[in-house]
């Protein structure tokens with residue numbers, strides 16, 4: 001299926017359904033953290049029914065002129081009855097204030113969380129507020145011969161996100177999910193260049209921390225008859241759209257085969273300048289293993305790089321980090337590993353820190369602060385030991401390991417409070 005490259009016009013993606021988005025080929029990073037080697041697109045769509053026209057998402061504010069020019073080529077502002085906001089991030093809501101001025105009669109359909117967030121995004125204009133209608137799964141809008149049905153798919157990748165299904169045509173408008181930063185004016189997945197890397201890279205950096213929500217969304221999407229997926233970035237997926245749903249299910253499914261499903265897993269990462277923190281790590285691991293029910297692994301970060309541990313961290317139940325203190329700080333490979341964890345969901349995992357030190361010993365406290373920032377549970381105080389751990393100090397490390405194991409397996413011994421002692 002060949003397609004002419006986009007010029008300045010809207011592009012029909014199905015009868016009566018047009019792409020009216022904008023191309024941003026020169027963007028080189030997105031949200032600061034994401035590299036965009038060949039730019040991106042901001043996809044917006046127009047759906048025409050017998051009784052009105054719907055606009056699905058808008059574009060980044062700087063690209064509003066492109067959006068309005070394309071929109072005006074296929075619809076009059078007076079015809080717009082419906083605006084659907086699948087996602088409020090400014091790359092999709094940037095042209096919304098101006099669109100509301102030009103089509104003030106339109107009703108705005110969005111998730112209830114989006115409605116709460118909208119006030120923070122839209123500055124008061126003094127004009128009459130539009131009618132906002134919060135929607136959830138199976139709510140519908142009748143455009144006349146065409147029905148928009150909503151799917152509640154939060155956290156892909158903001159709390160507000162939803163998908164919208166054009167029932168009669170089998171078109172699914174998905175916001176960021178199934179999108180990618182890949183700018184190609186041939187628009188469709190069977191005519192653009194090879195965007196497989198961009199598709200996977202986008203999942204890994206945007207969606208992966210929310211993989212449980214991805215699987216929830218896939219469960220809603222899989223039963224649908226899907227003829228085309230229209231995401232908010234990158235190619236429109238008209239050729240074998242279901243393959244992309246299938247790929248997302250694969251990507252969001254736990255990656256490591258778990259041969260010990262009944263056991264909890266504790267991964268101990270450490271670095272050691274003189275072997276002291278290593279001895280602490282080994283004693284901690286032995287203590288954790290001694291109670292049974294916890295599978296413990298030791299990794300010396302001197303022998304690895306942060307990225308290769310991402311899958312392991314994502315699957316682990318508990319994480320312990322050991323670092324010596326050098327120049328009043330934890331060592332760089334620990335920070336590299338901790339900073340790489342923003343691409344996976346580690347919220348709620350058990351976390352702990354330990355390390356040997358010579359003078360001031362700040363590393364453990366700094367790591368603990370970071371673990372709390374990442375929303376790990378750290379119910380066990382970290383352990384600092386001055387220089388070479390002796391027998392009793394290694395026993396403390398063993399006890400720390402046992403304590404972590406008890407938290408992982410739910411075998412916490414409740415402290416008995418001596419009421420007499422409190423008197």
Ligand code: FEO
Nearest residue numbers: 087089091176232
């Ligand atoms: Fe494309 Fe989350 O904005």
